[in-house]
Amino acid sequence: MALRAVSALTWGLGGPGVGPLRSGTFLRCATQHRLEKMPSSIGFPEASRRPFSSHRILVDVDQSHGVATMKLKNPPVNSLSLELLTEFVISWEKLENDKSCRGVILTSNSPKIFSAGLDITDMYGKNAAHYAEFWKAVQEVWLKLYTSNMVVIAAINGSSPAGGCLMSLASDYRIMADNPKYTIGLNETLLGIVAPFWFKDNLVNTIGNRASEHALQRGLLFPPADALKIGLVDQIVPEDKVQSTALSVMSEWLKIPDHARQLTKTMMRKPTADRLLKQREADIQNFVSFISKDSIQKSLHMYLKFLKEREK
Numbered sequence: 001m002a003l004r005a006v007s008a009l010t011w012g013l014g015g016p017g018v019g020p021l022r023s024g025t026f027l028r029c030a031t032q033h034r035l036e037k038m039p040s041s042i043g044f045p046e047a048s049r050r051p052f053s054s055h056r057i058l059v060d061v062d063q064s065h066g067v068a069t070m071k072l073k074n075p076p077v078n079s080l081s082l083e084l085l086t087e088f089v090i091s092w093e094k095l096e097n098d099k100s101c102r103g104v105i106l107t108s109n110s111p112k113i114f115s116a117g118l119d120i121t122d123m124y125g126k127n128a129a130h131y132a133e134f135w136k137a138v139q140e141v142w143l144k145l146y147t148s149n150m151v152v153i154a155a156i157n158g159s160s161p162a163g164g165c166l167m168s169l170a171s172d173y174r175i176m177a178d179n180p181k182y183t184i185g186l187n188e189t190l191l192g193i194v195a196p197f198w199f200k201d202n203l204v205n206t207i208g209n210r211a212s213e214h215a216l217q218r219g220l221l222f223p224p225a226d227a228l229k230i231g232l233v234d235q236i237v238p239e240d241k242v243q244s245t246a247l248s249v250m251s252e253w254l255k256i257p258d259h260a261r262q263l264t265k266t267m268m269r270k271p272t273a274d275r276l277l278k279q280r281e282a283d284i285q286n287f288v289s290f291i292s293k294d295s296i297q298k299s300l301h302m303y304l305k306f307l308k309e310r311e312k
């Protein structure tokens with residue numbers, strides 16, 4: 001009980017089932033050329049291509065008329081586990097290599113949660129090799145999304161904290177379900193961890209420096225109307241219109257000749273992607289040493305405990 005009270009104040013989580021914490025505004029918590037790809041990834045590690053034991057399908061891909069819909073499907077909360085991230089990269093590479101696919105709508109199979117962010121259990125109680133492999137997969141997914149030649153639209157049909165928000169930020173356009181129970185933001189500080197520089201860069205490029213400074217330090221999770229106000233999402237629509245809106249926005253984007261749009265995207269995004277590429281290995285080492293600290297492991301333990309024990 002004591003933990004719940006302290007945690008609720010400290011963590012101010014948003015999302016379905018947290019009731020009173022949601023009340024404060026911020027407390028809640030057909031020129032189809034294919035260009036040479038931006039030099040984004042340095043290749044996904046062979047070790048991460050290993051088959052996982054469960055053989056579950058964690059990313060559903062459905063493609064028609066040049067547009068793929070990718071649905072995250074990792075119940076209960078679509079956390080971004082190493083297994084999901086690995087499958088995501090493989091599916092993404094297939095789409096990138098398919099010349100007929102010009103756009104991807106990124107969404108979730110779950111009705112209330114787009115993604116709960118990085119799987120905390122992949123960052124807790126594991127060894128350094130696991131943390132390094134996990135972080136490399138997180139980097140890879142972001143690089144793939146952020147530098148994709150395809151049009152990427154996030155159809156955010158539920159809560160989208162931290163890593164979930166990052167996937168949305170890496171998209172070209174964000175449409176969120178207009179339900180005040182859902183929140184989106186980079187809430188890392190609430191867990192006692194720190195969003196890395198490339199999360200920050202992507203946020204700053206999207207909502208500007210001052211708003212990012214405020215949002216990142218306080219770990220703010222924004223309900224859709226507030227997210228729209230600061231430009232964290234581009235459009236909010238009724239819950240049952242998220243997918244259809246994404247399709248119609250996609251058809252507008254696909255009217256632009258691919259080569260011109262792709263070159264423009266590269267011009268806008270390459271410096272940010274390159275910043276990570278230049279120090280990718282150092283960023284992995286930094287993550288491993290940070291996440292392995294006793295104090296950080298303790299914070300993650302407390303946070304997991306809080307998630308399990310909080311009143312629904």
Ligand SMILES: CCCCCCC/C=C/C(=O)SCCNC(=O)CCNC(=O)[C@H](O)C(C)(C)COP(=O)(O)OP(=O)(O)OC[C@H]1O[C@@H](n2cnc3c(N)ncnc32)[C@H](O)[C@@H]1OP(=O)(O)O
Nearest residue numbers: 015017079116117118119120161162163194287290307308
């Ligand atoms: C230099 C170093 C840099 C380090 C950078 C690290 C960057 C980190 C980025 C991240 O993404 S960290 C993850 C941040 N995510 C969150 O804070 C979200 C936490 N979850 C929630 O707020 C809620 O779960 C929800 C998404 C709003 C859904 O709420 P709901 O009431 O529907 O479900 P719950 O009962 O809370 O959860 C069910 C079940 O799932 C577990 N769980 C939730 N989130 C995660 C997660 N991110 N990872 C792993 N597991 C998660 C939760 O504990 C419950 O477990 P059980 O009780 O069923 O065992």
